[in-house]
Amino acid sequence: MKKIIFLDIDGTLVNDNGVVPESAKFAVQKARENGHLVFICTGRSKAELYEDILDIGFDGIIGAAGGYIEVEEEVILHETVDPEDVRHLVDYFSQHGIDFYLESNGGLFASEHCKKHIRSIIDKVIEANPQAKAEVEKGILPFHDALIEGENLLRDDINKISFLGSDIPIEKISEEFGGKFNIIPSTVPIFGENSGELSVPGIHKATAIVKLLEHLNMDRKNTFAYGDGMNDLEMIQYVQHGIAMGNAKEALKLAADDLTDTPDEGGIFNSFRKYGLI
Incomplete structure (x- = not known):
């Protein structure tokens, strides 16, 4: 069957x-x-x-x-995410120094320091596992290279938002956005503690x-x-x-x-x- x-x-x-x-x-x-x-x-x-x-x-x-x-x-x-919720998120994450990228079917739109932050994560992975360098470059670098910088982040075509770890506890992020998003912590472990993703509620x-x-x-x-x-x-x-x-x-x-x-x-x-x- x-x-x-x-x-x-x-x-x-x-x-x-x-x-x-x-x-x-x-x-x-x-x-x-x-x-x-x-x-x-x-x-x-x-x-x-x-x-x-x-x-x-x-x-x-x-x-x-x-x-x-x-x-x-x-x-x-x-x-897609309500544009007003995108605005709220962009303002909050920017104010609190949280690096993030907005996901749409047309591209991945990175905050100011996000791409550099992800490159540093990749470099640390390679440094810790030099024998995996070729595989990391094949598997993870295409994601890094696809990130688009310098675009307007106030968009109406956003499916989901991913954010990297920071000093802001995931609990505080959940308090800020719990009524507007599904909040799932640590969906990409290498992004670090307090990282996660925000998706459309329900x-x-x-x-x-x-x-x-x-x-x-x-x-x-x-x-x-x-x-x-x-x-x-x-x-x-x-x-x-x-x-x-x-x-x-x-x-x-x-x-x-x-x-x-x-x-x-x-x-x-x-x-x-x-x-x-x-």
């Missing part, structure tokens, strides 16, 4: 250096050959889905943490999966999902088979139906084989 599989990207489909293991590519392609549907289900916006990921081949995209759904290039949902990966299943006329009992972070929680809880990666947050592992290995240990491939998807 045809199954539908939802894959988070960072820490799930790709490893810590942003590279897709060959075992995961093979698993996705083989599952589709076997008649199953495979969808990206990520916090990333479409502008962050680079060729090395899309060229694997997928049946569609859930992006922006559930705010965007695309099926065979047909857009069936696209939620929208998450599971709400998008519900809408997509209705569109495809498919049943929840045929669903699988794989993730590692807390923005995967609702997705993992909703699907029939919610599977946490070996590197997942402990709270996600506790909520999952099953565990698999890390990306570099063949987590996707091993689980697909376990469940007869390949």
Whole structure:
């Protein structure tokens, strides 16, 4: 029977250096050959889905943490942040020295010091793991290079906002924006303590999966999902088979139906084989 599989990207489909293991590519392609549907289900916006990921081949995209759904290039949902909430966020983050970037389908728009901050993070990762230099440059540098500086940040096409760690506690950020955004801490661990993302309230990966299943006329009992972070929680809880990666947050592992290995240990491939998807 045809199954539908939802894959988070960072820490799930790709490893810590942003590279897709060959075992995961093979698993996705083989599952589709076997008649199953495979969808990206990520916090990333479409502008962050680079060729090395899309060229694997997928049946569609859930992006922006559930705010965007695309099926065979047909857009069936696209939620954006209220421009007044964007203004509030830009003013607050700028005032408090929090580096951030605004995510739209047309690009990633960085605050004044954000790109330099991310470059310093990448340099520290390479310094700590010099043997991973080539992989880091392949996996993470394209994201850094795609960041657009110097543009007007007061925009009406924003899907989601990601922010880097700072001295401002995540609790204080939650107090400021809790009524206007979903606030998920530490979605990209290398961004540091007090980092996270802000997305459209009432929208998450599971709400998008519900809408997509209705569109495809498919049943929840045929669903699988794989993730590692807390923005995967609702997705993992909703699907029939919610599977946490070996590197997942402990709270996600506790909520999952099953565990698999890390990306570099063949987590996707091993689980697909376990469940007869390949």
